[in-house]
Amino acid sequence: MTQHHLCLSGSGGQGLILGGALLAHAAVRDGKNVTMTSSYGPEARGGASRSNLIISDNPIDYPIPEKMDIVLAMNQESCNKFVPELKDDGILIVDSTLVIHHPPIKHYSIPFTKLATKAGVVIIANVIALGSIIALTDIVRPVSLKEALKERMRADLLPINEKALKIGLREGTKLKKNIDEYYTY
Amino acid sequence: MKRHKDLLLHGNEACAMGALAAGMRLFAGYPITPSTEIAEFLSVELPKVGGTFIQMEDEISSMGAIIGASLAGVKSMTATSGPGFSLMQENLGFAAMAEIPCVLVNVMRGGPSTGMPTRPSQGDVMQSRWGTHGAHPIIVLSPQSVLECYTLTIHAFNLAEKYRSPVIMLMDGIVGHMWENVQLPEKIEVIDRPEPSVPPDWYNPYDNLPGGEIVPLVPFGEGYRYHVTGMVHDKSGYPTLIHEEVEQCLDKLIYKIKNNLHDIIRIEEYMLEDADICIVAHGSVARSAREAVNIARNEGLKVGLLRPITLWPFPRFHLENISKKVKLFVVPEMNYGQVYGEVLKSCPKRAVRVTRVDGELVTPAQIMEKIEGAAL
Numbered sequence: 001m002t003q004h005h006l007c008l009s010g011s012g013g014q015g016l017i018l019g020g021a022l023l024a025h026a027a028v029r030d031g032k033n034v035t036m037t038s039s040y041g042p043e044a045r046g047g048a049s050r051s052n053l054i055i056s057d058n059p060i061d062y063p064i065p066e067k068m069d070i071v072l073a074m075n076q077e078s079c080n081k082f083v084p085e086l087k088d089d090g091i092l093i094v095d096s097t098l099v100i101h102h103p104p105i106k107h108y109s110i111p112f113t114k115l116a117t118k119a120g121v122v123i124i125a126n127v128i129a130l131g132s133i134i135a136l137t138d139i140v141r142p143v144s145l146k147e148a149l150k151e152r153m154r155a156d157l158l159p160i161n162e163k164a165l166k167i168g169l170r171e172g173t174k175l176k177k178n179i180d181e182y183y184t185y
Numbered sequence: 186m187k188r189h190k191d192l193l194l195h196g197n198e199a200c201a202m203g204a205l206a207a208g209m210r211l212f213a214g215y216p217i218t219p220s221t222e223i224a225e226f227l228s229v230e231l232p233k234v235g236g237t238f239i240q241m242e243d244e245i246s247s248m249g250a251i252i253g254a255s256l257a258g259v260k261s262m263t264a265t266s267g268p269g270f271s272l273m274q275e276n277l278g279f280a281a282m283a284e285i286p287c288v289l290v291n292v293m294r295g296g297p298s299t300g301m302p303t304r305p306s307q308g309d310v311m312q313s314r315w316g317t318h319g320a321h322p323i324i325v326l327s328p329q330s331v332l333e334c335y336t337l338t339i340h341a342f343n344l345a346e347k348y349r350s351p352v353i354m355l356m357d358g359i360v361g362h363m364w365e366n367v368q369l370p371e372k373i374e375v376i377d378r379p380e381p382s383v384p385p386d387w388y389n390p391y392d393n394l395p396g397g398e399i400v401p402l403v404p405f406g407e408g409y410r411y412h413v414t415g416m417v418h419d420k421s422g423y424p425t426l427i428h429e430e431v432e433q434c435l436d437k438l439i440y441k442i443k444n445n446l447h448d449i450i451r452i453e454e455y456m457l458e459d460a461d462i463c464i465v466a467h468g469s470v471a472r473s474a475r476e477a478v479n480i481a482r483n484e485g486l487k488v489g490l491l492r493p494i495t496l497w498p499f500p501r502f503h504l505e506n507i508s509k510k511v512k513l514f515v516v517p518e519m520n521y522g523q524v525y526g527e528v529l530k531s532c533p534k535r536a537v538r539v540t541r542v543d544g545e546l547v548t549p550a551q552i553m554e555k556i557e558g559a560a561l
Contacts, residue, residue, distance in 0.1 A: 022363055028366040034193065036364035041216075061548050063469065064364055072230055147485045175275040 004139060005054040005065030008129075009082050010074025013045035020051025023130055025148035026140040029057045035063035048078060055139065070137055073130055074112065086124035091137055095129065105172070108136055110171050116164065124164035131168015135175055138154060142169060191366040194510045197222035197264075198332045201230070201340030201368065202292060204262050207375055209288070210236035211261040215243050215269060218302045220292040221356045223264040234326040244269035248276035251287045255280075256413065258378065258404025260342055264290035265514035266358075267309055268299060270316070277351055278317030279415045279440065284391065286345035286402065287377070288324035288338070290354040292361035295544050304544025305358025307468055313353050314497045320435065324449060325497035327467040331365035333461065336373075336492070337454055343376040344449060346443055350400050355496060357519060359469035359546055364475040378402060385409045389420040397444050442498060451502050456482065460489030463511040465499055465504070465528050465536075467493050470517050472545050477552035488556060500529050508532035515539065515555050517547040 006023070008016045017038045022051035024034040033056045041047030052065050067087045073079035075098045083103045086092055092105065110132050116125035127149070134142055142165070149161050187552040188514055194202070201223045202210070212227045232239040239255075251261035265273060270291045280287055290331060294428060295301030296308045309316075309392035313325045324344050328337045334356060341352040379401040380386055386461070390411045391555075392400050393469040413424035416436050419425040437462070442449065453471075456478055466474035471492040482489035491507060493500050509515070516525040525538040538554050541547045 021193070024191075024366075025362050028193045032366075034364070034366050037359060038362060040303055060365075061472045062546075063359070063365075063472055064548075066547055081479050088223070 003054060003058070003060075005070045006053040006070045006139070007047070007050055007053070007065065007070075007082055007085065008053075008072045009078035010072075011045075011077070012017055012040055012047045012049040012158075014045050014049065014074050015123060016049050016074065019126040019130055020053055022057075022127070022145065022148045022152060023133070023140060023153055024053055026144035026179055027053075027070040029144035029147050030140050032056060033058065033060050035060050040168075048081070050082070052076065064123045070133065070139065072133060074125070075127065076100060077136060079103065093129070093133060093136065094142045095125065108132070110175065110176055112168075115167055115171065118161075118165060119167060121160060127161045127164035128168040128171070131165045131170075132172035132175070133168075135169045136170025186330040192196075193364055193370050194220060194331050194335075194367050196328075196331045196365075197292065198226050198340045198362050198363040199331045199334040200234060200264075200354065200356065201226040202369075202416070203335040203362050204342065205230060206287065206335075206373055207260065207328075207339040207342035209260045209262050209342060210234070210378065211239075211251065211254040211364040212236070212263065212320075213241050213261070214245045214263045215241055215247050216266065217269050217515055219294055219305070219362050220264040220266050221292060222233045223292075228317060230287050244272035244398060245276065248273040248289070249281070250454045252276060252280050252283075252285050255285050255287045256402070256405050260286075261509070262290065264292065264304075266292050267296045267306075268307060270312065274312075274316040278319060278321070281317065281321040281323060282319075282352040282415050283413050284349040284402070285351070285413075285436070285475060286349050288341045288345055288354060289351060290338070290356065292356045292358060293329065296540070300546045303358075304541070305362070305519060305546070306359050306544065307470065307519040307523070308542075309355065310518075310520065311489050314367045321438045322350070323353060323497055324348065324495065325443065325507065327354050327355050327494060328360055329468055329471045329492065330361060330367075332367040332369075333494075334360060335367065335369060339373050339375065343374065347377050347378045347399070348445065348449070350442070355468075357468040357470075362411055363446060363469070365543050378404075381409065390422050391434065391437070392420040393416055393437055395495070398439060410467045412531060446498055446502075449495060450500045450503070450531070452500050453490075453492040453494060455490040455492070457489035457491065457507060459487055460511055462485040462489070462513045462515060462559065463507050464490045464515045464517065464552065465493070465524060466487065466490065466517050466525065471546050473549050474517060476549040476551055477556065480549060480553055481556055486556060493524075496524070501527070501531050504528060504531040508535065513537065515552060515559070517541075517552050517555075519547060
């Protein structure tokens with residue numbers, strides 16, 4: 001039985017709950033069972049925000065992931081807070097634009113926010129991150145995420161998000177190939 | 186693989202979709218976390234099917250609006266959370282007294298008062314039963330998954346129409362705010378309001394028919410003139426203080442539910458056949474409980490689960506039957522033990538509770554701790 005536990009974390013406004021929904025949607029297209037719960041504060045922007053996913057071949061009872069296979073940390077606070085929830089062999093991916101102090105464990109570090117700004121608009125950092133997660137972990141198929149974008153995104157925002165996915169996949173793949181070079185200890 | 190066509194739905198979204206499928210055509214509400222997505226979804230989707238969405242000035246008027254709509258023959262619903270639920274109580278009592286079908290969704294958050302808006306809870310189990318004054322029965326349903334948010338909302342409307350009663354969908358913040366893959370059923374049963382079998386002059390909306398048959402509620406404006414009041418009324422709907430009529434009016438409220446328990450109460454049993462320990466859990470906590478049952482069975486412990494899908498009327502007879510076989514009940518809840526109290530009524534001294542009020546779901550490990558610690 002394969003069951004993957006994921007946490008996408010950062011601050012409110014970074015699109016982590018939408019990101020979680022997109023990833024969940026893609027997993028459904030892959031034929032998996034999914035639960036996603038979210039946690040956020042009362043603020044419209046700022047405050048801690050996270051989505052928690054379980055992606056599984058079997059039906060899911062308890063819907064909250066406990067020991068994470070994958071953690072995405074989009075800011076320093078969430079990196080500090082959620083690294084302890086990572087499994088020993090879990091995969092940590094951080095946004096190096098906003099995470100300054102890196103944890104003393106193996107992790108992947110990609111400047112998602114910087115890449116998004118360079119591509120023209122900061123709000124696509126979440127989808128870039130999704131692209132990289134997929135490239136690094138094979139958690140869902142890229143084609144499924146593309147489908148999810150199509151089904152869930154507003155039509156006028158689709159092109160920029162598809163571009164973001166491409167950037168994310170490219171950066172992730174680059175990192176995976178040069179794994180020794182890019183691993184930060 | 187057929188499953189690829191599953192939908193990914195949010196619990197609140199599924200609830201709203203269920204309401205639309207059941208034929209709900211008026212929503213009046215005041216947005217409140219964690220129920221807001223229901224209003225948000227319906228504000229877009231209801232007009233598309235010719236329905237009406239009204240954002241009211243508060244929860245008191247929201248409840249009033251759905252009662253009015255229902256009297257005009259339209260299936261109606263409101264959605265709220267704890268603080269709004271408190272405000273709705275008076276008009277909820279009115280709907281119960283005047284026997285007006287309607288559905289109230291309460292997505293429970295941490296309380297009391299403003300409490301924890303973004304955190305889940307199951308603190309309103311008792312309020313949903315006893316929140317209003319006076320004595321009247323109520324039907325309360327508790328979904329455990331996104332699929333059930335859809336199917337039970339349809340069921341809620343059916344029960345409301347069938348028994349001319351307000352029905353409460355008591356969702357916890359986790360179920361309401363969870364995303365999950367679902368396959369919506371292709372066929373659903375929808376009960377609509379029956380036509381009256383008598384001409385206008387003969388119509389008594391609160392008549393006691395033989396065999397407990399329930400008089401159809403005729404929409405206002407169709408030529409049937411009758412009186413609706415929150416006061417104790419006679420069969421025509423006018424206030425009365427005559428002993429026999431008062432008793433008849435109030436007894437009827439009770440017995441229309443009590444005589445149909447077999448039809449109203451739904452439960453789910455899991456691995457109870459040979460169980461020594463029975464977990465009683467509802468809503469999202471039932472999912473933790475199910476996982477705990479699986480863990481316990483792997484350890485060779487005979488544990489099963491009883492999940493009340495209908496919380497009120499409480500499935501007491503089921504519990505009493507099970508209590509003849511099992512040695513202990515374990516009752517996990519996201520409150521200080523509201524269902525636990527009901528379990529105790531059925532099987533005194535043989536129940537323990539697992540409580541959690543910090544805005545997180547009870548974990549399977551917490552339930553296991555109680556099970557393993559129980560000296561049988």
